[in-house]
Amino acid sequence: MKRIKGILxxxxxxxxxxxxxxxxHVYAQAPHYxxxxxxxxxxxxxxxxxxxxxxxxxxxxxxxxYTGQDWVFxxxxxxFSKPFFALRFAVGLTDYxxxxxxxxxxxxxxxxxxxxxxxxxxxxxxxxxxxxxxxLDDNYRPANRVYRYNxxxxxxxxxxxxxxxxxISGKVIYSDDSKREMTLREMVGQCTAGHPWATFGNxxxxxxxxxxxxxxxxxxxxxxxxxxxxxxxxxxxxxQYRPLVAQHNIAVMPGVQFTTEDFPLRPMHCFAxxxxxxxxxxxxxTYKSRLFMVIDIILFGLAGFAGxxxxxxxxxxxxxxxxxxxxxxxxxxxxxxxxxAIRKKAGIKTWWTVTISIVLFFLGxxxxxxxxxxxxxxxxxxxxxxxxxRFAYNKKNSKHT
Numbered sequence: 001m002k003r004i005k006g007i008l009x010x011x012x013x014x015x016x017x018x019x020x021x022x023x024x025h026v027y028a029q030a031p032h033y034x035x036x037x038x039x040x041x042x043x044x045x046x047x048x049x050x051x052x053x054x055x056x057x058x059x060x061x062x063x064x065x066y067t068g069q070d071w072v073f074x075x076x077x078x079x080f081s082k083p084f085f086a087l088r089f090a091v092g093l094t095d096y097x098x099x100x101x102x103x104x105x106x107x108x109x110x111x112x113x114x115x116x117x118x119x120x121x122x123x124x125x126x127x128x129x130x131x132x133x134x135x136l137d138d139n140y141r142p143a144n145r146v147y148r149y150n151x152x153x154x155x156x157x158x159x160x161x162x163x164x165x166x167x168i169s170g171k172v173i174y175s176d177d178s179k180r181e182m183t184l185r186e187m188v189g190q191c192t193a194g195h196p197w198a199t200f201g202n203x204x205x206x207x208x209x210x211x212x213x214x215x216x217x218x219x220x221x222x223x224x225x226x227x228x229x230x231x232x233x234x235x236x237x238x239x240q241y242r243p244l245v246a247q248h249n250i251a252v253m254p255g256v257q258f259t260t261e262d263f264p265l266r267p268m269h270c271f272a273x274x275x276x277x278x279x280x281x282x283x284x285x286t287y288k289s290r291l292f293m294v295i296d297i298i299l300f301g302l303a304g305f306a307g308x309x310x311x312x313x314x315x316x317x318x319x320x321x322x323x324x325x326x327x328x329x330x331x332x333x334x335x336x337x338x339x340x341a342i343r344k345k346a347g348i349k350t351w352w353t354v355t356i357s358i359v360l361f362f363l364g365x366x367x368x369x370x371x372x373x374x375x376x377x378x379x380x381x382x383x384x385x386x387x388x389x390r391f392a393y394n395k396k397n398s399k400h401t
Contacts, residue, residue: 170237207323
Protein backbone atom coordinates (compact mmCIF):
# COMPACT_ATOMS: atom_id res chain seq x y z
CA MET A 1 0.00 0.00 0.00
CA LYS A 2 2.86 2.38 0.86
CA ARG A 3 4.44 1.65 -2.51
CA ILE A 4 1.17 2.50 -4.31
CA LYS A 5 0.90 5.77 -2.34
CA GLY A 6 4.49 6.60 -3.24
CA ILE A 7 3.85 6.01 -6.94
CA LEU A 8 0.70 8.15 -6.86
CA UNK A 9 2.57 10.91 -5.04
CA UNK A 10 5.30 10.80 -7.68
CA UNK A 11 2.82 11.09 -10.54
CA UNK A 12 0.96 13.95 -8.84
CA UNK A 13 4.29 15.77 -8.51
CA UNK A 14 5.03 15.22 -12.20
CA UNK A 15 1.58 16.50 -13.10
CA UNK A 16 2.18 19.63 -11.03
CA UNK A 17 5.47 20.22 -12.81
CA UNK A 18 3.80 19.70 -16.21
CA UNK A 19 1.09 22.25 -15.40
CA UNK A 20 3.66 24.65 -14.01
CA UNK A 21 5.74 24.45 -17.17
CA UNK A 22 2.74 25.56 -19.21
CA UNK A 23 1.99 28.32 -16.72
CA UNK A 24 5.63 29.32 -17.17
CA HIS A 25 5.01 29.64 -20.89
CA VAL A 26 2.26 32.17 -20.13
CA TYR A 27 4.81 34.05 -18.02
CA ALA A 28 7.31 33.96 -20.85
CA GLN A 29 4.71 35.53 -23.16
CA ALA A 30 3.55 38.13 -20.61
CA PRO A 31 4.83 41.76 -20.56
CA HIS A 32 7.93 42.26 -18.44
CA TYR A 33 7.73 44.46 -15.37
CA UNK A 34 10.38 46.97 -14.36
CA UNK A 35 13.69 45.22 -13.96
CA UNK A 36 14.55 46.95 -10.69
CA UNK A 37 12.01 44.64 -9.03
CA UNK A 38 13.67 41.50 -10.44
CA UNK A 39 16.08 39.38 -8.42
CA UNK A 40 18.04 36.89 -10.56
CA UNK A 41 19.79 34.04 -8.76
CA UNK A 42 21.78 30.92 -9.46
CA UNK A 43 20.35 27.96 -7.55
CA UNK A 44 22.71 25.10 -6.66
CA UNK A 45 21.15 21.91 -5.32
CA UNK A 46 23.19 19.45 -3.30
CA UNK A 47 23.04 15.75 -4.29
CA UNK A 48 20.46 13.30 -3.02
CA UNK A 49 20.19 9.54 -3.30
CA UNK A 50 18.68 9.18 -6.78
CA UNK A 51 21.39 7.98 -9.17
CA UNK A 52 20.84 10.89 -11.59
CA UNK A 53 21.20 13.43 -8.75
CA UNK A 54 24.55 12.32 -7.32
CA UNK A 55 26.24 15.21 -9.10
CA UNK A 56 23.90 17.96 -7.89
CA UNK A 57 21.83 20.33 -9.99
CA UNK A 58 21.76 23.96 -11.16
CA UNK A 59 18.89 26.26 -12.13
CA UNK A 60 18.15 29.97 -12.49
CA UNK A 61 15.60 31.73 -10.30
CA UNK A 62 13.85 34.91 -11.43
CA UNK A 63 11.86 36.51 -8.62
CA UNK A 64 9.70 39.55 -9.41
CA UNK A 65 9.38 41.27 -6.05
CA TYR A 66 6.77 43.66 -7.43
CA THR A 67 4.29 41.13 -8.84
CA GLY A 68 5.15 38.13 -6.66
CA GLN A 69 5.89 35.98 -9.70
CA ASP A 70 8.72 33.64 -8.75
CA TRP A 71 9.98 31.20 -11.38
CA VAL A 72 12.77 28.69 -11.82
CA PHE A 73 14.31 28.12 -15.24
CA UNK A 74 15.56 24.55 -15.26
CA UNK A 75 17.73 23.18 -18.10
CA UNK A 76 17.60 19.67 -16.64
CA UNK A 77 14.19 18.46 -17.85
CA UNK A 78 14.25 14.99 -19.42
CA UNK A 79 12.08 11.90 -19.62
CA PHE A 80 13.08 8.27 -18.97
CA SER A 81 9.99 7.18 -20.90
CA LYS A 82 11.40 8.20 -24.28
CA PRO A 83 12.30 5.19 -26.47
CA PHE A 84 15.80 3.78 -25.93
CA PHE A 85 16.68 6.49 -23.39
CA ALA A 86 19.65 4.61 -21.89
CA LEU A 87 21.12 3.74 -25.29
CA ARG A 88 20.63 7.28 -26.61
CA PHE A 89 22.29 8.66 -23.47
CA ALA A 90 25.26 6.30 -23.93
CA VAL A 91 25.86 7.29 -27.56
CA GLY A 92 25.37 11.01 -26.96
CA LEU A 93 21.95 11.42 -28.58
CA THR A 94 20.04 12.55 -25.50
CA ASP A 95 17.86 15.65 -25.70
CA TYR A 96 17.14 17.74 -22.61
CA UNK A 97 15.03 20.85 -22.49
CA UNK A 98 14.42 24.06 -20.59
CA UNK A 99 11.46 23.91 -18.22
CA UNK A 100 9.86 26.68 -16.15
CA UNK A 101 8.22 25.95 -12.80
CA UNK A 102 7.19 28.05 -9.78
CA UNK A 103 9.94 28.37 -7.20
CA UNK A 104 7.67 27.00 -4.47
CA UNK A 105 7.23 23.69 -6.33
CA UNK A 106 10.98 23.50 -7.00
CA UNK A 107 11.70 24.29 -3.36
CA UNK A 108 9.18 21.72 -2.09
CA UNK A 109 10.66 18.95 -4.22
CA UNK A 110 14.23 19.49 -2.99
CA UNK A 111 13.01 19.80 0.59
CA UNK A 112 11.38 16.40 0.14
CA UNK A 113 14.70 15.00 -1.12
CA UNK A 114 16.53 16.48 1.87
CA UNK A 115 18.86 18.47 -0.43
CA UNK A 116 20.24 21.87 0.41
CA UNK A 117 19.55 24.59 -2.15
CA UNK A 118 21.98 27.51 -2.14
CA UNK A 119 20.95 30.77 -3.78
CA UNK A 120 23.51 33.18 -5.22
CA UNK A 121 21.96 36.51 -6.19
CA UNK A 122 23.67 37.70 -9.38
CA UNK A 123 24.94 41.28 -9.31
CA UNK A 124 23.27 42.56 -12.48
CA UNK A 125 22.34 46.04 -13.68
CA UNK A 126 18.81 46.83 -14.78
CA UNK A 127 19.83 46.54 -18.44
CA UNK A 128 21.52 43.18 -17.85
CA UNK A 129 18.44 41.80 -16.10
CA UNK A 130 16.27 42.82 -19.04
CA UNK A 131 18.74 41.31 -21.49
CA UNK A 132 18.88 38.04 -19.52
CA UNK A 133 15.08 37.85 -19.30
CA UNK A 134 14.80 38.31 -23.06
CA UNK A 135 17.35 35.53 -23.57
CA LEU A 136 15.52 33.16 -21.22
CA ASP A 137 12.29 34.11 -22.97
CA ASP A 138 13.80 33.18 -26.31
CA ASN A 139 15.28 29.94 -24.92
CA TYR A 140 11.86 28.86 -23.67
CA ARG A 141 10.19 29.11 -27.06
CA PRO A 142 9.17 25.63 -28.29
CA ALA A 143 11.61 25.82 -31.18
CA ASN A 144 14.56 26.63 -28.87
CA ARG A 145 13.97 24.93 -25.54
CA VAL A 146 15.31 21.46 -26.55
CA TYR A 147 19.09 20.98 -26.72
CA ARG A 148 21.51 18.13 -27.27
CA TYR A 149 22.77 17.14 -23.82
CA ASN A 150 26.36 16.22 -23.00
CA UNK A 151 27.18 15.40 -19.37
CA UNK A 152 30.61 17.07 -19.34
CA UNK A 153 30.25 19.87 -21.85
CA UNK A 154 26.59 20.91 -22.28
CA UNK A 155 24.44 20.17 -19.26
CA UNK A 156 22.02 21.97 -16.97
CA UNK A 157 24.90 23.71 -15.19
CA UNK A 158 26.92 24.88 -18.20
CA UNK A 159 23.75 26.13 -19.94
CA UNK A 160 22.85 28.24 -16.89
CA UNK A 161 26.41 29.59 -16.68
CA UNK A 162 26.58 30.40 -20.38
CA UNK A 163 23.31 32.32 -20.59
CA UNK A 164 24.25 34.41 -17.56
CA UNK A 165 27.72 35.16 -18.95
CA UNK A 166 26.41 36.05 -22.41
CA UNK A 167 24.02 38.65 -21.02
CA ILE A 168 26.44 40.51 -18.81
CA SER A 169 27.75 43.69 -20.41
CA GLY A 170 31.24 43.19 -19.01
CA LYS A 171 33.41 40.09 -18.83
CA VAL A 172 33.26 37.53 -16.03
CA ILE A 173 36.73 37.00 -14.52
CA TYR A 174 37.20 33.87 -12.44
CA SER A 175 39.69 33.80 -9.59
CA ASP A 176 42.95 31.88 -9.93
CA ASP A 177 42.08 30.32 -6.56
CA SER A 178 39.41 28.27 -8.33
CA LYS A 179 41.98 26.10 -10.13
CA ARG A 180 41.78 22.42 -9.17
CA GLU A 181 44.21 19.80 -10.44
CA MET A 182 41.67 17.10 -11.24
CA THR A 183 40.54 14.92 -14.14
CA LEU A 184 36.97 14.35 -15.24
CA ARG A 185 37.15 10.79 -13.91
CA GLU A 186 38.34 11.96 -10.50
CA MET A 187 35.57 14.52 -10.22
CA VAL A 188 32.71 12.15 -11.06
CA GLY A 189 34.39 9.56 -8.83
CA GLN A 190 34.14 11.95 -5.89
CA CYS A 191 30.42 12.42 -6.59
CA THR A 192 29.76 8.65 -6.61
CA ALA A 193 32.18 7.78 -3.79
CA GLY A 194 29.42 6.19 -1.70
CA HIS A 195 28.08 4.19 -4.64
CA PRO A 196 30.79 1.81 -5.88
CA TRP A 197 28.66 0.29 -8.64
CA ALA A 198 27.82 3.76 -10.01
CA THR A 199 31.54 4.51 -9.97
CA PHE A 200 32.20 1.23 -11.75
CA GLY A 201 29.63 2.07 -14.42
CA ASN A 202 31.17 5.50 -15.01
CA UNK A 203 34.72 4.13 -15.16
CA UNK A 204 33.64 1.37 -17.52
CA UNK A 205 32.20 3.93 -19.93
CA UNK A 206 34.95 6.57 -19.75
CA UNK A 207 38.05 6.46 -21.93
CA UNK A 208 41.56 7.82 -21.53
CA UNK A 209 40.49 11.39 -22.43
CA UNK A 210 38.72 11.48 -19.06
CA UNK A 211 42.11 11.00 -17.36
CA UNK A 212 43.57 14.27 -18.61
CA UNK A 213 43.90 17.29 -16.33
CA UNK A 214 41.13 19.82 -16.86
CA UNK A 215 40.85 23.59 -16.76
CA UNK A 216 38.75 25.39 -14.17
CA UNK A 217 36.14 26.16 -16.82
CA UNK A 218 35.88 22.51 -17.85
CA UNK A 219 35.32 21.62 -14.21
CA UNK A 220 32.28 23.89 -14.03
CA UNK A 221 30.05 21.14 -15.40
CA UNK A 222 29.60 20.16 -11.74
CA UNK A 223 27.13 22.42 -9.90
CA UNK A 224 29.20 22.70 -6.71
CA UNK A 225 32.27 23.74 -8.72
CA UNK A 226 30.34 26.44 -10.57
CA UNK A 227 28.88 27.71 -7.30
CA UNK A 228 32.36 27.98 -5.78
CA UNK A 229 33.72 29.75 -8.86
CA UNK A 230 30.79 32.19 -8.99
CA UNK A 231 31.36 33.13 -5.35
CA UNK A 232 34.89 34.36 -6.18
CA UNK A 233 34.26 35.77 -9.66
CA UNK A 234 34.32 39.44 -10.66
CA UNK A 235 32.66 41.32 -13.53
CA UNK A 236 35.08 43.60 -15.38
CA UNK A 237 33.53 46.48 -17.29
CA UNK A 238 34.91 49.87 -18.35
CA UNK A 239 37.98 49.55 -16.17
CA GLN A 240 36.00 48.65 -13.04
CA TYR A 241 35.33 45.43 -11.16
CA ARG A 242 32.23 44.34 -9.31
CA PRO A 243 31.53 40.96 -7.66
CA LEU A 244 29.48 38.56 -9.74
CA VAL A 245 27.50 37.46 -6.69
CA ALA A 246 25.83 40.13 -4.59
CA GLN A 247 24.37 37.88 -1.90
CA HIS A 248 24.35 34.26 -0.70
CA ASN A 249 21.23 32.65 0.80
CA ILE A 250 20.20 29.15 1.81
CA ALA A 251 16.89 28.74 -0.01
CA VAL A 252 16.31 25.19 1.30
CA MET A 253 17.96 23.88 4.44
CA PRO A 254 19.45 20.37 4.26
CA GLY A 255 17.14 17.71 5.65
CA VAL A 256 16.99 13.99 6.28
CA GLN A 257 17.84 11.89 3.24
CA PHE A 258 16.51 8.37 2.85
CA THR A 259 19.14 6.22 1.19
CA THR A 260 18.80 2.84 -0.46
CA GLU A 261 21.44 0.22 0.13
CA ASP A 262 23.69 -0.74 -2.75
CA PHE A 263 24.58 -4.30 -3.66
CA PRO A 264 26.56 -5.57 -0.62
CA LEU A 265 29.63 -6.63 -2.62
CA ARG A 266 31.88 -4.15 -4.40
CA PRO A 267 32.86 -4.78 -8.05
CA MET A 268 36.36 -5.80 -6.89
CA HIS A 269 34.88 -8.50 -4.63
CA CYS A 270 32.67 -9.89 -7.41
CA PHE A 271 35.51 -10.05 -9.93
CA ALA A 272 37.84 -11.54 -7.30
CA UNK A 273 35.34 -14.35 -6.66
CA UNK A 274 34.90 -14.94 -10.40
CA UNK A 275 38.66 -14.93 -11.08
CA UNK A 276 39.35 -17.25 -8.14
CA UNK A 277 36.69 -19.71 -9.33
CA UNK A 278 38.18 -19.72 -12.86
CA UNK A 279 41.71 -20.25 -11.50
CA UNK A 280 40.58 -23.20 -9.37
CA UNK A 281 38.60 -24.84 -12.20
CA UNK A 282 41.47 -24.28 -14.64
CA UNK A 283 43.92 -25.86 -12.20
CA UNK A 284 41.64 -28.89 -11.80
CA UNK A 285 41.23 -29.12 -15.58
CA THR A 286 44.98 -28.93 -16.15
CA TYR A 287 45.57 -31.67 -13.57
CA LYS A 288 43.00 -33.88 -15.32
CA SER A 289 44.14 -32.85 -18.82
CA ARG A 290 40.70 -31.37 -19.56
CA LEU A 291 39.80 -27.91 -20.84
CA PHE A 292 36.37 -27.45 -19.24
CA MET A 293 35.32 -25.56 -22.37
CA VAL A 294 32.07 -24.48 -20.70
CA ILE A 295 34.15 -21.90 -18.79
CA ASP A 296 35.25 -20.30 -22.06
CA ILE A 297 31.76 -20.40 -23.52
CA ILE A 298 30.36 -18.51 -20.54
CA LEU A 299 33.32 -16.18 -19.94
CA PHE A 300 33.94 -15.07 -23.51
CA GLY A 301 30.25 -15.06 -24.31
CA LEU A 302 29.58 -12.56 -21.51
CA ALA A 303 32.60 -10.49 -22.56
CA GLY A 304 31.36 -10.49 -26.16
CA PHE A 305 27.83 -9.38 -25.33
CA ALA A 306 29.21 -6.68 -23.01
CA GLY A 307 31.33 -5.68 -26.00
CA UNK A 308 28.20 -4.76 -27.97
CA UNK A 309 27.55 -2.01 -25.41
CA UNK A 310 31.21 -1.01 -25.47
CA UNK A 311 31.05 -0.76 -29.28
CA UNK A 312 28.14 1.67 -28.99
CA UNK A 313 30.26 3.77 -26.62
CA UNK A 314 33.23 3.52 -28.97
CA UNK A 315 31.20 5.21 -31.71
CA UNK A 316 29.51 7.60 -29.29
CA UNK A 317 29.45 11.36 -29.80
CA UNK A 318 30.93 11.68 -26.31
CA UNK A 319 34.70 12.13 -26.81
CA UNK A 320 35.36 10.76 -23.33
CA UNK A 321 33.74 7.40 -24.16
CA UNK A 322 34.95 6.94 -27.75
CA UNK A 323 38.55 6.78 -26.48
CA UNK A 324 37.90 3.78 -24.21
CA UNK A 325 40.72 1.20 -24.24
CA UNK A 326 38.61 -1.27 -22.23
CA UNK A 327 37.13 -2.06 -25.63
CA UNK A 328 40.25 -4.23 -26.12
CA UNK A 329 38.96 -6.56 -23.42
CA UNK A 330 35.21 -6.31 -23.90
CA UNK A 331 34.40 -6.45 -27.61
CA UNK A 332 31.92 -8.31 -29.84
CA UNK A 333 34.68 -10.47 -31.38
CA UNK A 334 34.47 -12.64 -28.27
CA UNK A 335 31.04 -13.77 -29.45
CA UNK A 336 32.83 -15.44 -32.37
CA UNK A 337 35.24 -16.99 -29.84
CA UNK A 338 32.28 -18.35 -27.90
CA UNK A 339 30.66 -19.80 -31.06
CA UNK A 340 33.93 -21.44 -32.12
CA ALA A 341 34.37 -22.86 -28.63
CA ILE A 342 30.88 -24.36 -28.81
CA ARG A 343 31.70 -25.92 -32.19
CA LYS A 344 35.10 -27.00 -30.88
CA LYS A 345 36.79 -25.15 -33.73
CA ALA A 346 38.69 -22.55 -31.69
CA GLY A 347 42.31 -23.09 -32.68
CA ILE A 348 45.71 -21.46 -32.37
CA LYS A 349 44.83 -18.36 -34.43
CA THR A 350 41.69 -17.74 -32.39
CA TRP A 351 43.46 -17.91 -29.05
CA TRP A 352 46.45 -15.90 -30.24
CA THR A 353 44.06 -13.13 -31.31
CA VAL A 354 42.38 -13.19 -27.91
CA THR A 355 45.72 -13.22 -26.07
CA ILE A 356 47.13 -10.29 -28.04
CA SER A 357 44.03 -8.16 -27.44
CA ILE A 358 44.22 -8.83 -23.69
CA VAL A 359 47.94 -7.99 -23.58
CA LEU A 360 47.19 -4.71 -25.38
CA PHE A 361 44.49 -4.08 -22.78
CA PHE A 362 47.09 -4.36 -20.01
CA LEU A 363 49.43 -2.00 -21.88
CA GLY A 364 46.56 0.48 -22.14
CA UNK A 365 46.50 0.70 -18.34
CA UNK A 366 49.56 2.95 -18.61
CA UNK A 367 47.45 5.76 -20.11
CA UNK A 368 43.94 5.00 -18.83
CA UNK A 369 42.42 4.22 -15.44
CA UNK A 370 40.19 1.15 -15.71
CA UNK A 371 37.02 0.29 -13.85
CA UNK A 372 37.42 -1.36 -10.46
CA UNK A 373 38.08 -5.09 -10.72
CA UNK A 374 38.16 -5.21 -14.51
CA UNK A 375 41.85 -6.20 -14.51
CA UNK A 376 40.94 -9.32 -12.50
CA UNK A 377 38.54 -10.27 -15.28
CA UNK A 378 41.36 -9.68 -17.77
CA UNK A 379 43.68 -11.95 -15.79
CA UNK A 380 41.07 -14.71 -15.80
CA UNK A 381 40.52 -14.32 -19.56
CA UNK A 382 44.27 -14.29 -20.21
CA UNK A 383 44.65 -17.46 -18.16
CA UNK A 384 41.96 -19.19 -20.20
CA UNK A 385 43.41 -18.05 -23.55
CA UNK A 386 46.93 -19.24 -22.67
CA UNK A 387 45.63 -22.58 -21.42
CA UNK A 388 43.67 -22.99 -24.62
CA UNK A 389 46.77 -22.08 -26.63
CA ARG A 390 48.74 -24.78 -24.81
CA PHE A 391 46.06 -27.39 -25.52
CA ALA A 392 45.85 -26.28 -29.18
CA TYR A 393 49.63 -26.61 -29.64
CA ASN A 394 49.65 -29.99 -27.91
CA LYS A 395 46.83 -31.16 -30.16
CA LYS A 396 48.67 -29.94 -33.25
CA ASN A 397 51.94 -31.61 -32.21
CA SER A 398 50.18 -34.88 -31.43
CA LYS A 399 48.83 -34.97 -35.01
CA HIS A 400 52.34 -34.66 -36.43
CA THR A 401 53.76 -37.49 -34.33
